[in-house]
Amino acid sequence: MVTDSPKTLADWQALAATLNLETRAFIDGEFVPAVSGSTLTSINPATGETLAEVASCDTADAERATQVARAAFESGAWSRCDPGKRKRVLLRLAELVNAHRDELALLDTLDMGKPISSSQGDVAGTVACLRYQAECIDKLYGEVAPTGDGALGLVLREPMGVVAAIVPWNFPLMMTSWKIAPALAAGNSVILKPSEKSPLSALRLAQLVQEAGIPPGVFQVLPGYGHTVGKALALSMEVDCLAFTGSTGVGKQLMQYAGQSNLKRVFLECGGKSPNIVFADCQQLDAVAQSAAAAIFHNQGEVCIAGSRLLVENSIREDFVARVVKAAEQMQPGDPLDPNSFMGAMVDEAQYQRVLDYIRLGVSEGAALKLGGEASASKGYFLPPTIFDNVTPEMRIGREEIFGPVLSVFGFDSEEQAIALANDSDYGLAAGVWSQDIDRIMRVSRRLQSGQVYVNNWAGVDQTVPFGGVKQSGNGRDKSLHAQEKYCEVKTVWMSLSV
Numbered sequence: 001m002v003t004d005s006p007k008t009l010a011d012w013q014a015l016a017a018t019l020n021l022e023t024r025a026f027i028d029g030e031f032v033p034a035v036s037g038s039t040l041t042s043i044n045p046a047t048g049e050t051l052a053e054v055a056s057c058d059t060a061d062a063e064r065a066t067q068v069a070r071a072a073f074e075s076g077a078w079s080r081c082d083p084g085k086r087k088r089v090l091l092r093l094a095e096l097v098n099a100h101r102d103e104l105a106l107l108d109t110l111d112m113g114k115p116i117s118s119s120q121g122d123v124a125g126t127v128a129c130l131r132y133q134a135e136c137i138d139k140l141y142g143e144v145a146p147t148g149d150g151a152l153g154l155v156l157r158e159p160m161g162v163v164a165a166i167v168p169w170n171f172p173l174m175m176t177s178w179k180i181a182p183a184l185a186a187g188n189s190v191i192l193k194p195s196e197k198s199p200l201s202a203l204r205l206a207q208l209v210q211e212a213g214i215p216p217g218v219f220q221v222l223p224g225y226g227h228t229v230g231k232a233l234a235l236s237m238e239v240d241c242l243a244f245t246g247s248t249g250v251g252k253q254l255m256q257y258a259g260q261s262n263l264k265r266v267f268l269e270c271g272g273k274s275p276n277i278v279f280a281d282c283q284q285l286d287a288v289a290q291s292a293a294a295a296i297f298h299n300q301g302e303v304c305i306a307g308s309r310l311l312v313e314n315s316i317r318e319d320f321v322a323r324v325v326k327a328a329e330q331m332q333p334g335d336p337l338d339p340n341s342f343m344g345a346m347v348d349e350a351q352y353q354r355v356l357d358y359i360r361l362g363v364s365e366g367a368a369l370k371l372g373g374e375a376s377a378s379k380g381y382f383l384p385p386t387i388f389d390n391v392t393p394e395m396r397i398g399r400e401e402i403f404g405p406v407l408s409v410f411g412f413d414s415e416e417q418a419i420a421l422a423n424d425s426d427y428g429l430a431a432g433v434w435s436q437d438i439d440r441i442m443r444v445s446r447r448l449q450s451g452q453v454y455v456n457n458w459a460g461v462d463q464t465v466p467f468g469g470v471k472q473s474g475n476g477r478d479k480s481l482h483a484q485e486k487y488c489e490v491k492t493v494w495m496s497l498s499v
């Protein structure tokens with residue numbers, strides 16, 4: 001039975017006190033310690049306190065899990081079962097996630113510091129993703145090729161085999177669902193490697209997978225570090241596909257591992273430095289400024305599609321930046337368990353220090369600090385919204401992915417200059433265009449080198465549209481029918497007919 005969600009900070013704290021954390025790996029349908037017995041420490045970044053000691057898997061665990069996954073795939077219990085059955089089981093999993101939504105949201109907030117309201121949104125997104133991909137299972141058809149009379153050419157979609165999903169910590173459960181829902185729906189065996197910084201919701205999900213009735217070995221979870229168990233999965237000859245979300249640097253390593261092993265497919269969803277372009281003709285500047293601030297400060301700026309480069313037409317820049325500053329002043333970090341907090345804590349000390357280093361760099365590079373800067377909280381890794389104006393393309397704060405609450409504002413004088421500035425990046429994940437001129441919107445949208453372009457909004461989302469990047473932001477597409485198709489191999493069956 002689904003009950004009402006907690007409403008206050010005290011309600012969430014009370015629920016947190018009742019949690020019973022699963023900390024072991026999930027292999028072959030059972031929860032087990034790592035073969036080595038090693039653990040890693042999961043901390044709550046809002047308090048610095050230890051949450052749990054979680055199994056830290058390694059090569060031996062990866063070898064076992066890949067063998068189990070292969071055997072489960074070959075058995076056909078999931079890969080060749082009636083698609084209607086796969087659909088029913090995945091829909092059941094969606095309902096179980098929905099029924100346990102508060103607990104799952106809480107695990108992500110405790111583990112990585114994001115505000116509880118954001119985690120609740122992530123769980124709702126996870127349920128929607130599971131439902132959508134489950135519903136697609138019996139709606140994706142093969143093809144009959146337009147051959148001549150003497151032959152029948154069938155084009156079949158088949159599951160690939162063993163998929164290893166390696167995911168980051170910024171949206172732990174939701175990024176997981178974007179990989180596992182379409183991969184499982186297509187009939188693959190899936191091994192999930194959550195980030196070492198946020199493994200708890202993945203392990204709770206494994207319990208729900210068991211309850212939903214997914215056969216043993218079809219879904220497994222290996223918590224642990226990237227350079228140990230992640231690398232072992234990426235180099236494994238038993239893994240047919242790597243589905244990765246994370247940094248561009250690690251994405252490049254995964255392509256090398258694929259080349260060193262079995263040429264497994266590698267789908268990458270990587271970083272970004274996304275431009276958000278505001279033209280002087282746009283109206284309702286306060287609402288636009290509010291959206292521009294939320295585009296970077298949502299989830300403490302730890303968002304792949306953060307609108308981290310704000311490009312503003314110079315004729316309105318001074319006025320517009322003042323409005324963004326005013327909006328951002330209301331977005332100060334607070335207790336992640338407080339439903340009113342817009343920002344929470346940075347994921348850990350390393351990320352906190354990295355962002356602080358970028359803020360100091362921005363000052364030394366000569367950008368104009370308009371808001372924020374140094375941290376003030378005495379405990380936990382909290383950073384304020386920070387805004388730099390007068391940023392130029394040579395400055396590192398304007399080029400590199402900071403992955404924190406730091407906005408770089410650039411000025412421009414013409415449409416051509418705006419497009420050139422926007423595309424002057426190694427990345428191509430998201431871009432925004434704010435204007436009332438439909439001709440301009442179409443011209444600019446077509447020329448932006450970006451996986452998605454948001455027109456008069458930021459981060460409009462739905463399960464029906466694909467999500468992914470171009471250039472060094474990656475090559476895969478999550479969500480929509482395209483996601484399920486990418487976890488299938490296309491096979492031709494050519495039949496000669498006697499005529």
Ligand code: NAD
Binds near residue numbers: 305
């Ligand atoms: P990361 O690349 O450090 O780690 C991502 C995952 O890869 C983790 O599970 C990690 O353990 C694993 N890993 C690290 N080294 C590995 C190795 N050598 N072999 C195998 N696995 C390895 O990224 P992060 O810090 O967890 O996440 C932040 C990054 O993710 C940012 O760059 C952000 O833009 C990106 N991201 C992209 C999207 C998208 O959809 N494009 C979404 C969310 C986050």
